[in-house]
Amino acid sequence: xxxxxxxxxxxxxxxxxxxxxxxxxxxxxxxxxxxxxxxxxxxxxxxxxxxxxxxxxxxxxxxxxxxxxxxxxxxxxxxxxxxxxxxxxxxxxxxxxxxxxxxxxxxxxxxxxxxxxxxxxxxxxxxxxxxxxxxxxxxxxxxxxxxxxxxxxxxxxxxxxxxxxxxxxxxxxxxxxxxxxxxxxxxxxxxxxxxxxxxxxxxxxxxxxxxxxxxxxxxxxxxxxxxxxxxxxxxxxxxxxxxxxxxxxxxxxxxxxxxxxxxxxxxxxxxxxxxxxxxxxxxxxxxxxxxxx
Amino acid sequence: xxxxxxxxxxxxxxxxxxxxxxxxxxxxxxxxxxxxxxxxxxxxxxxxxxxxxxxxxxxxxxxxxxxxxxxxxxxxxxxxxxxxxxxxxxxxxxxxxxxxxxxxxxxxxxxxxxxxxxxxxxxxxxxxxxxxxxxxxxxxxxxxxxxxxxxxxxxxxxxxxxxxxxxxxxxxxxxxxxxxxxxxxxxxxxxxxxxxxxxxxxxxxxxxxxxxxxxxxxxxxxxxxxxxxxxxxxxxxxxxxxxxxxxxxxxxxxxxxxxxxxxxxxxxxxxxxxxxxxxxxxxxxxxxxxxxxxxxxxxxxxxxxxxxxxxxxxxx
Numbered sequence: 308x309x310x311x312x313x314x315x316x317x318x319x320x321x322x323x324x325x326x327x328x329x330x331x332x333x334x335x336x337x338x339x340x341x342x343x344x345x346x347x348x349x350x351x352x353x354x355x356x357x358x359x360x361x362x363x364x365x366x367x368x369x370x371x372x373x374x375x376x377x378x379x380x381x382x383x384x385x386x387x388x389x390x391x392x393x394x395x396x397x398x399x400x401x402x403x404x405x406x407x408x409x410x411x412x413x414x415x416x417x418x419x420x421x422x423x424x425x426x427x428x429x430x431x432x433x434x435x436x437x438x439x440x441x442x443x444x445x446x447x448x449x450x451x452x453x454x455x456x457x458x459x460x461x462x463x464x465x466x467x468x469x470x471x472x473x474x475x476x477x478x479x480x481x482x483x484x485x486x487x488x489x490x491x492x493x494x495x496x497x498x499x500x501x502x503x504x505x506x507x508x509x510x511x512x513x514x515x516x517x518x519x520x521x522x523x524x525x526x527x528x529x530x531x532x533x534x535x536x537x538x539x540x541x542x543x544x545x546x547x548x549x550x551x552x553x554x555x556x557x558x559x560x561x562x563x564x565x566x567x568x569x570x571x572x573x574x575x576x577x578x579x580x581x582x583x584x585x586x587x588x589x590x591x592x593x594x595x596x597x598x599x600x
Numbered sequence: 601x602x603x604x605x606x607x608x609x610x611x612x613x614x615x616x617x618x619x620x621x622x623x624x625x626x627x628x629x630x631x632x633x634x635x636x637x638x639x640x641x642x643x644x645x646x647x648x649x650x651x652x653x654x655x656x657x658x659x660x661x662x663x664x665x666x667x668x669x670x671x672x673x674x675x676x677x678x679x680x681x682x683x684x685x686x687x688x689x690x691x692x693x694x695x696x697x698x699x700x701x702x703x704x705x706x707x708x709x710x711x712x713x714x715x716x717x718x719x720x721x722x723x724x725x726x727x728x729x730x731x732x733x734x735x736x737x738x739x740x741x742x743x744x745x746x747x748x749x750x751x752x753x754x755x756x757x758x759x760x761x762x763x764x765x766x767x768x769x770x771x772x773x774x775x776x777x778x779x780x781x782x783x784x785x786x787x788x789x790x791x792x793x794x795x796x797x798x799x800x801x802x803x804x805x806x807x808x809x810x811x812x813x814x815x816x817x818x819x820x821x822x823x824x825x826x827x828x829x830x831x832x833x834x835x836x837x838x839x840x841x842x843x844x845x846x847x848x849x850x851x852x853x854x855x856x857x858x859x860x861x862x863x864x865x866x867x868x869x870x871x872x873x874x875x876x877x878x879x880x881x882x883x884x885x886x887x888x889x890x891x892x893x894x895x896x897x898x899x900x901x902x903x904x905x906x907x908x909x910x911x912x913x914x915x916x
Contacts (some may be wrong), residue, residue, distance in 0.1 A: 405846075427673060434611055435618040438897070440852025441889055444622075444869070447886060450874035451629040512825055527751055531856055534753045535871055547753075568754030575749035 309326035333584030335468070339577030347393040356384035357576045358391040358544045367560045375563035379553065381542075388544040389566050395545050396574065399460045404518050406464035412472025412514065416506055419479030420498070429450055429472060436469045442528055449537045456529075456545060459538040461530050475510050482506055516585040523559075523578030530571050603843050609814035609903050611662025612894035619890040620680070620883070624673045627879050628849035635659040635876070640691035680887070690873070695884035699866060702914050703888075705775060706865030709857070710850040713789035718843060726835075730827055732805065740797060751820045752853060756787040756860040773862040782862040790847045799842055803835040837904075844900035848893040 325495040346353065362382035370377045376385035418429040436444070441463070448462040482488060482505060491501055532538035534549025541552060553563030610860070639651040639659055651659075660666050679686065686693035692715040763783060764772040771780050807813065808831060818824050854867035862868070866885055875880035 376702070421678060431614065431618065435615050435622065438615040438893055439619060439886075440849055440855075440893075441854060442852050443889060446855065446870065447623055447626050447882060450625045450877070450882065453631075499714055506699065510828055521748065530751055531753060536875070542668065549756070550751075551752060553772075556699060557757060559766055564757050565761075565785075568751060568757070571751050572746070574747050575751075576745065579745070579749055 321549050328469060330588045332580040332589065334580075336577045336580030336584060340350075340571060340581065342435065343393055343397065343574055343577065345468050348398050350390045350394060353390055354384065354387040356387040357500065358383065358388045359542045366555065367563075369560070371563055376566045377560060378567055379549075379560070379563050380556050385549075385562055385566055388549060389546070389570050392544040392567065393574075394572065395456065395539065395543065396526055396529065396571075399456055399529055399545075400522050403460050403464045403486050403525040403529070406461075406520055407467040407521065408471055408514060409468075410464070411468035411473075412475050412510065414468070415472035415475030416479050416502055419476035420483065420506070422500065425584065426476075433469050433473055436466055440468045442531060443458070443530065445532060446535070446537060448460035449532060454537045454540060456533070456539040456543065459532040461528060463525060463532075467521065470521070472516060474513050474517060475506075476512050478513065482509055496554055513588045516582055516589060519582035519585055521582075523575040523582065526571060526574050526578070603907065605902055607894060607896055612898045615894050616887065616890050617677075620677065620887045621673060623883055623886045624676060625669065627883060628669055628672075629880065630877055634879075635663070635665055636674070637689060637879075640662065641686065641878075642692055645692075664733050675886065676883070683719075685887075688861070688873075688881050689878045690876055695880045698869065698881060699884050699888050702866050702869050705853070705863060706830060706854050706858070706867060708781070709784055709788060709854060710847060712785035713787075713850055714790065714814060714843065714847060715854075716785050717789035717793035717796055721796035722800050722836075722839065725797045725839075726804055726827070726832065728797070728801040729764060729808065730823075737801075741801070742798040743793040750790065751868050752791055754785050755790055756857060759783045760860075761896075773860070775862075775864050780861075783878035784857050784863055784867040787860070788850060791853070792843075792850065796839065799830060799837065800839050802839050804831055807835045808830045841900055841904050844896060844903070848896050851889055851892060866882045 340418070345544040346354075360376075360383065364382065365374075365378050366380050368378040370372055374384050374386065376389060379385055408419065416425040444466045445459065445462040449458050452458040452462070484569065488505065490549055491505070498512055530545070530547030530550070533545050533549075534551045536548075536551055539545030539548040541548065549567040550564050551565070553560070555564050607640070608650055625753075633656070636651055637657045639655055640647050645653075646722040665672070676686070683696065685699075688698055693700065710787075724740045728740045731737055760783065763770045768784055770857050774780055813826060813830060816821075816830055821830075836852055852868070854863075854865055857863065857866035857872055858865045859871050866888065869881065872878075872891075873885065
């Protein structure tokens with residue numbers, strides 16, 4: 308309506324959440340991830356087979372109507388295992404990212420806010436953790452604790468929080484200098500309230516972007532550890548571990564390795580598209596923050 | 601300048617020490633009596649051997665295993681800076697020797713992977729930028745997006761499936777001539793290729809927006825000449841830097857690629873010794889990787905300074 312010559316704009320015109328949905332990659336990424344979540348939630352309803360039960364009469368059958376992805380060396384339906392693995396891989400990577408966010412956000416804000424020796428120590432730790440490929444540190448930790456999916460996820464979280472600490476530290480440092488913080492302090496507002504009210508809300512946009520990209524990365528690392536035999540242990544259906552089991556049978560049954568790998572790729576693609584889109588939509592400053600030491 | 605180099609060097613040295621300490625303490629978490637392991641693996645060569653109490657005590661005295669962990673670490677450190685990284689539990693040979701034998705294979709693979717990825721990525725990125733928003737551009741960006749999401753262990757298996765098992769063109773695995781190198785180098789380089797295409801594209805686009813390009817165009821210099829003479833030189837600075845930094849990450853990737861292709865490098869050594877709980881080798885491998893990684897980072901930092909003198913290093 309243009310009554311009185313006033314151009315009426317939608318109430319959503321300046322809504323940042325609507326701006327996010329305008330990004331094509333966010334929509335594509337979200338669709339992929341919603342599809343995967345559907346597989347994870349309804350896994351038992353999508354297949355008539357059991358993901359663990361061995362059926363040696365039907366081993367290494369090529370893809371057919373009964374077994375769309377074929378069967379593996381122990382006669383288990385590969386489609387069933389791939390679908391059930393969605394649960395495990397998504398949950399484990401969610402665990403990795405959640406733990407990393409909590410540790411990273413708290414240490415980053417704490418170090419940035421109070422500064423001093425704690426800040427120096429954090430910088431030293433960040434330098435060390437970022438100086439080595441994460442997979443190597445995680446391998447050593449899993450080697451020490453014993454291979455299991457929980458230890459693999461724990462190891463990846465213990466080396467994955469550094470990115471969040473770096474970003475939230477940088478943010479805290481820049482917000483700390485603002486006048487409204489000084490004003491709030493002058494009025495007698497406590498540190499805890501300041502952090503909860505002013506710093507954490509500002510961190511949500513960059514942290515969620517990082518988290519989306521981290522989810523894809525976590526899936527890859529987790530599957531890599533599984534592939535090396537240092538993650539999920541048989542008979543647990545996990546994409547990386549399935550690839551590791553299928554590798555031996557590459558010559559006689561390509562479907563054992565190809566389908567789990569495709570699932571990893573689709574998942575990582577989904578999270579990366581979502582993360583890239585979020586970055587472009589939400590936070591032009593993020594690039595700058597992420598490159599800041 | 602000198603101050604900057606000194607500062608970066610101090611950080612690099614600190615990182616190596618911190619990594620060695622971190623690894624040492626992580627490895628001490630491995631369950632099992634270290635003395636028993638040493639007797640079984642190094643002295644007797646039989647993992648089922650059941651050592652007597654006296655043997656265990658003698659070994660503990662010999663390796664000073666009764667000391668607190670941090671003293672054990674300092675002893676390890678003292679030996680390490682004198683070039684003695686201990687002895688492998690499995691082969692009984694010095695750790696340093698085991699690592700140095702494997703090092704050339706890993707370096708060969710990492711460099712080959714880097715060459716493969718740069719040879720593909722730089723032309724693709726430049727074409728994408730020169731024809732921004734064209735079909736070619738979308739196509740190469742789509743390829744890059746797919747390769748970033750692709751797990752390298754899966755790519756490796758697919759390449760083996762196609763080129764070794766079906767077409768029978770290249771060997772499945774192993775170390776040898778150029779034919780053995782091709783598949784591992786592509787597998788390792790693919791991820792880096794994808795990252796570099798994107799980077800080259802955005803770097804070229806950034807330069808194309810600058811005033812001196814507009815000036816050159818106004819003067820009537822033709823597009824090709826602008827691209828080759830003016831843009832490429834400037835756009836390559838960040839690409840070369842990131843390529844240097846990627847060399848470090850390639851070392852991380854070698855862990856997986858060497859395992860797939862049975863490539864006898866440090867990555868495979870690390871995975872094998874983690875499975876065998878060969879603590880001295882694990883410790884040695886991680887420290888070596890940390891040294892290479894820090895050294896590469898340091899060189900990249902310094903060369904960046906020379907490549908682009910406008911850069912001032914006051915932050916950090």
